[in-house]
Amino acid sequence: MSASCSTEPARRDLAGTTVNTRVDVEGATADYSCRFGTEPNLARGPLVQVQSLPAERWASEVPKLIDQLRSSGNPLATTQKDKLDAALRLVGDGTDVDPAIACDIFVNVAAANGATDDASRVVSVVEVSPGVSAVSAQTCTDQRVTSVVLSGPDVAGSPAEQDAALTALDLAHEAAVQGTSDVD
Incomplete structure (x- = not known):
């Protein structure tokens, strides 16, 4: 998997389907941020977002x-x-x-928010709107915070989705810390 969500294989690994329509990230405060959805209806398909910024x-x-x-x-x-x-x-x-x-x-x-007292890496499942859930994974190490979110009406917060989010998080965070992110 790529270090971020900006390559199609990385997004597909996380979302379980092709997620190839870039969505503008308004007001992003991250050093890098990318968000991708699916056509034809961005609001109904999965959405993948990766952000990273100085802690x-x-x-x-x-x-x-x-x-x-x-x-x-x-x-x-x-x-x-x-x-x-x-x-x-x-x-x-x-x-x-x-x-x-x-x-x-x-x-x-x-x-x-319920993580263990020494957690530098967390994953949670939240309802973002009626019928739409998100798996959100965050980490903070090496003076950097990185977040990966998978959301959509078919996201259930399954252990497989949580594992995929944590895998994507680890790769994106490593790239951010090393300054090798491939986000445009």
């Missing part, structure tokens, strides 16, 4: 992310609140985040 840039958004989590109406357990508080202590107000601790912030946010 400190990701961490600078953590205060907003935590505010969203806390105001979502979903109750947070004490341990989740403690992990979010720990992340906020590390990130401060989000300005001038130390790259050396940015992945520690990622681990705390991941733990607040």
